[in-house]
Amino acid sequence: MTFEQIVFYFFSGVLVLAAVVVVTVRNPVKAALALVLAFFSAAGLWILLEAEFLAIVLVLVYVGAVMVLFLFVVMMLDINIAELREGFGDYLPIGGIVAALMVVEMAIILGPRRFGLAKVPVPQAHGATFSNTRMLGDLLYTTYVYPFEIAAAILLVAIIAAIALTMRRRPETKYQNPAEQVRVQRSDRLRIIRMPSEKKG
Amino acid sequence: MIAAWFSLWGSLPGWSRILLLNLSKIVAITIPLMLSVAYLTFAERKIIGYMQARIGPNRVGPAGWLQPIADALKLLMKEIIIPTGANKALFVIAPVLSIAPALVAWAVIPFTNHLVLANVNAGLLFAMAITSMGVYGVVIAGWASNSKYAFLGSLRSAAQIVAYEIAMGFALVGVVMASGTLNLRHIVLHQQGTGFWDWYFLPLFPLFLVYFISGVAETNRLPFDVAEGESEIVAGFHVEYSGMAFAVFFLAEYANMILVSALTTVLFLGGWLPPVAVIPFTWVPPLAWFLIKVSTMLFFFIWFRATFPRYRYDQIMRLGWKVLIPITLVWIGVIGTVRFFTPWGYLFH
Numbered sequence: 001m002t003f004e005q006i007v008f009y010f011f012s013g014v015l016v017l018a019a020v021v022v023v024t025v026r027n028p029v030k031a032a033l034a035l036v037l038a039f040f041s042a043a044g045l046w047i048l049l050e051a052e053f054l055a056i057v058l059v060l061v062y063v064g065a066v067m068v069l070f071l072f073v074v075m076m077l078d079i080n081i082a083e084l085r086e087g088f089g090d091y092l093p094i095g096g097i098v099a100a101l102m103v104v105e106m107a108i109i110l111g112p113r114r115f116g117l118a119k120v121p122v123p124q125a126h127g128a129t130f131s132n133t134r135m136l137g138d139l140l141y142t143t144y145v146y147p148f149e150i151a152a153a154i155l156l157v158a159i160i161a162a163i164a165l166t167m168r169r170r171p172e173t174k175y176q177n178p179a180e181q182v183r184v185q186r187s188d189r190l191r192i193i194r195m196p197s198e199k200k201g
Numbered sequence: 202m203i204a205a206w207f208s209l210w211g212s213l214p215g216w217s218r219i220l221l222l223n224l225s226k227i228v229a230i231t232i233p234l235m236l237s238v239a240y241l242t243f244a245e246r247k248i249i250g251y252m253q254a255r256i257g258p259n260r261v262g263p264a265g266w267l268q269p270i271a272d273a274l275k276l277l278m279k280e281i282i283i284p285t286g287a288n289k290a291l292f293v294i295a296p297v298l299s300i301a302p303a304l305v306a307w308a309v310i311p312f313t314n315h316l317v318l319a320n321v322n323a324g325l326l327f328a329m330a331i332t333s334m335g336v337y338g339v340v341i342a343g344w345a346s347n348s349k350y351a352f353l354g355s356l357r358s359a360a361q362i363v364a365y366e367i368a369m370g371f372a373l374v375g376v377v378m379a380s381g382t383l384n385l386r387h388i389v390l391h392q393q394g395t396g397f398w399d400w401y402f403l404p405l406f407p408l409f410l411v412y413f414i415s416g417v418a419e420t421n422r423l424p425f426d427v428a429e430g431e432s433e434i435v436a437g438f439h440v441e442y443s444g445m446a447f448a449v450f451f452l453a454e455y456a457n458m459i460l461v462s463a464l465t466t467v468l469f470l471g472g473w474l475p476p477v478a479v480i481p482f483t484w485v486p487p488l489a490w491f492l493i494k495v496s497t498m499l500f501f502f503i504w505f506r507a508t509f510p511r512y513r514y515d516q517i518m519r520l521g522w523k524v525l526i527p528i529t530l531v532w533i534g535v536i537g538t539v540r541f542f543t544p545w546g547y548l549f550h
Contacts, residue, residue: 029344033291036337056326064333065363068340072359075344075352131322133383178519 008048015041028074036067050126053133226318230307238455239269245503252507279444284347287441291345296442296449299338303456306331310463311386313473313487324385325373328464332419335457336362339421339428339438342450346441354437357514358421358428364521365418365425371529372412375405376468378536379549389472396478400471404549407532409469411525413501416461418521420454422502424509425517432511462498463491470494 018038022031039062046055113119140148210218243258243265250257258265283292309324311317321327336359343355377383379401380391392400402409418425429437439450466472471494473487512520540546 030291033341052321052323053326056323056330060326060330060333064330064336065366068336068359068363071340071344072356075340075356129322131383133323133326175515178516 004048008045011041011044011048015045028077029071032067032071032074035070036063039063039067049123050130051132053136223318227308230318231304234304234307234456234459235452237459238452239273241455241459241499242272242451243269244499245506248500248503249507252504273448276445276448281444281446282441284441286347288345288347291341292441293446295338295342295345296446296453297338298341299335300449300453300456302331302335302338303453303460306460307463309385310460311389311467311472312491314386314390316488317386320384320386323383325377325383325388325468328385329370329373332457332460333362333366335419335453338450338453342442343438346438348441350434350436351438351440353434354428354430354440357430358438361421361425361427361517361521362419364518365415365525368411368521368525368529369415369419371526371533372405372408372415373468375408375529375533375536376401378533378540379405385467389467389474392471393474394478397471397476400469400474402469405469405532405536407528409465411529412469413461413465413498414525415521416465417502417505418517420457420461420502422454422458423506424512426511427514427517430511458499458502459495462495462502465498466491466494470498 015038018034018041021034022038025031025034039058043055043058043063046052046058109115213221246268247257247265258268261267261271283289306328308318309321309327311320339358339362340355343351343353343358346352376388380388382388382391397403421428427433427437429439431437434440439447442450473491475482475485475487475490536549540549
């Protein structure tokens with residue numbers, strides 16, 4: 001076994017194990033952390049493929065931002081695990097059929113006919129100065145510029161929709177406008193009144 | 202004797218020699234870093250002391266110089282208490298997750314033109330990705346402690362770091378646009394010229410400010426330290442930590458401060474380059490310039506702490522989302538437009 005193979009089997013082993021933990025562990029926070037580990041192992045595999053930009057961005061976006069927000073939500077959930085497990089027997093047949101279908105579909109697509117070693121050649125190794133990032137950028141902003149911009153527009157619409165759906169002015173919030181606070185003058189808040197001094201007794 | 206050592210070295214297999222060399226390089230970075238962390242705490246206490254017209258620690262050793270060592274020994278002696286109901290494994294692993302990214306990111310920091318552990322092409326992205334993982338230590342610590350104060354602290358930290366990381370990322374986009382590379386060493390070399398007027402902090406001044414402010418926020422330092430917020434939530438995410446487990450969080454915070462200062466130096470302040478490329482300045486070794494710049498940025502961190510009151514939580518969110526991110530977006534537009542549509546493109550190299 002070459003060193004690369006050892007690294008590959010290590011990362012894929014950890015990846016599969018972490019993925020299994022995500023769906024089997026009872027505690028949702030631990031499941032989210034296992035998912036982080038899975039992302040990390042996947043990033044390791046991509047580095048092995050010399051796709052360093054994708055690997056680092058996977059860590060940056062999914063581990064650094066998305067999963068933090070996930071954890072943020074999951075940590076605040078008060079989930080009763082026993083209740084979740086109650087209907088397990090009822091859902092088993094349907095779930096089993098769906099899972100079997102997915103396995104069959106994946107077997108059709110990912111089988112040796114399309115993804116066999118003969119179909120996918122070993123990626124060509126590049127020198128240390130080869131910039132994967134530059135190649136991706138060249139492709140993304142020339143050949144695929146329209147799909148890229150359409151995807152960006154769809155995401156923007158999604159952002160606006162999400163904000164529009166959740167934004168509402170609640171009357172009880174004590175929101176303060178900082179500009180108003182900065183502009184405030186003495187005359188707005190302070191009133192000096194003249195009072196005669198106490199009479200001598 | 203030396204000849205015997207060399208023959209022993211020569212008889213080792215190739216892979217073990219690489220391993221040993223790299224390990225010794227890592228040790229050569231980590232040990233000075235840990236010492237600087239210890240003495241940064243001392244410097245902070247002294248500087249804030251003088252700013253508040255007192256003298257700071259001055260009892261242990263000559264003029265207080267052994268104070269950080271005494272602190273470390275004291276913390277080592279203390280018991281680590283694991284609260285009942287805490288998730289033990291996560292409770293113990295949280296400080297480790299907090300300090301590991303703060304140390305790993307040093308792998309790509311170029312100290313001088315030749316002194317860098319790993320000169321990777323995507324070094325800037327690597328540093329960003331690794332530093333973005335530091336939040337897990339805080340979040341997990343808060344959750345695993347089974348304490349409401351700690352939990353509130355970790356939630357605050359998570360929201361804050363996600364907000365400021367976007368501003369930070371956009372600020373770095375400006376640097377990448379100006380230099381055209383993600384390699385930290387090449388970013389510094391692009392700033393080489395006749396003096397400090399060629400460094401990126403001038404053409405990218407708004408991004409420089411945004412980056413440094415976000416850096417202060419990402420390290421949970423004052424005025425952005427709502428994750429600790431001792432007047433509101435006792436000590437935030439590390440309420441339940443004692444002894445060395447607490448000290449590791451402490452070390453991570455200071456190591457992150459040094460890291461952000463080093464990254465600011467590399468990206469905006471010309472790394473190891475002298476401020477003016479003429480004789481007396483070029484005599485000073487490059488590493489010294491790097492360290493001087495990093496120390497200056499660290500001084501700002503401490504100065505902020507002594508000067509500014511803590512932000513309110515809604516003010517932090519407003520500053521991140523409504524002020525810093527729009528500034529970076531506008532300046533990215535300015536860089537792009539000026540570079541490609543006007544004759545002043547040389548300003549951004």
